[in-house]
Amino acid sequence: MTTGVRRRMGVEERRQQLIGVALELFSQRSPDDVSIDEIASAAGISRPLVYHYFPGKLSLYEAALKRAADDLAGRFVEAHEGPLGARLLRVMRRFFDFVDDHGPGFAALMRGGPAVGSSATNALIDSVRQAAYEQILSHLRVAEPPARLELVVRSWISLAESTALIWLDGRRIPRGELETQLVHDFAALAAVSAANDDEMRDLLRTMLRDEPNDGPFTDLAARLIQLAS
16 A cells, blocks of 8 residues: 655745646635635645745735736737738637636736735736737837837727726626727727828728738728718
């Protein structure tokens, strides 16, 4: 008969385990409502041992946020193949997958969680926004964006964040509708800007050139024409 022996974890392995446990708990409740005792219990270790690896809850929260931020930034990576509208729709689906899986933690972070105000936390949030911004520019094949394009892309990223937060508060609108709506929003923001700027008009024409008849951008144009008729 053999007896089970608990394997001793190395320092980095234990740290990664605690980060994973914290993320799992933060996905269920706001980090403000999760105690170090709960994290220790879920990890199968004592409270003092948690403090051996992390000086406090804030440092553990920031480490968990770093992993989540890397994950979220990766959701905006998309192959540069096919129509832009379809690419953006796939990005929005992955974005909402993340929001769906990490709802309370995502909401706490954006609305004011325990790490808000720390320079590390703010830098991580900004890094995700910047990663999303750079990914969108790469799809538009623009290396040095004019001011109006930067405004469009950054405004759209902010809109995606706020839309996700509103959706989490009751999920009253079907998720798939919001994913499509955000792709429509991107086209609409670009179109409004194009109405006031020749450079944006040329870019919009390039965006729409390869859109299929059943693509989200074409769908928006058809709906707008129907409204005006």
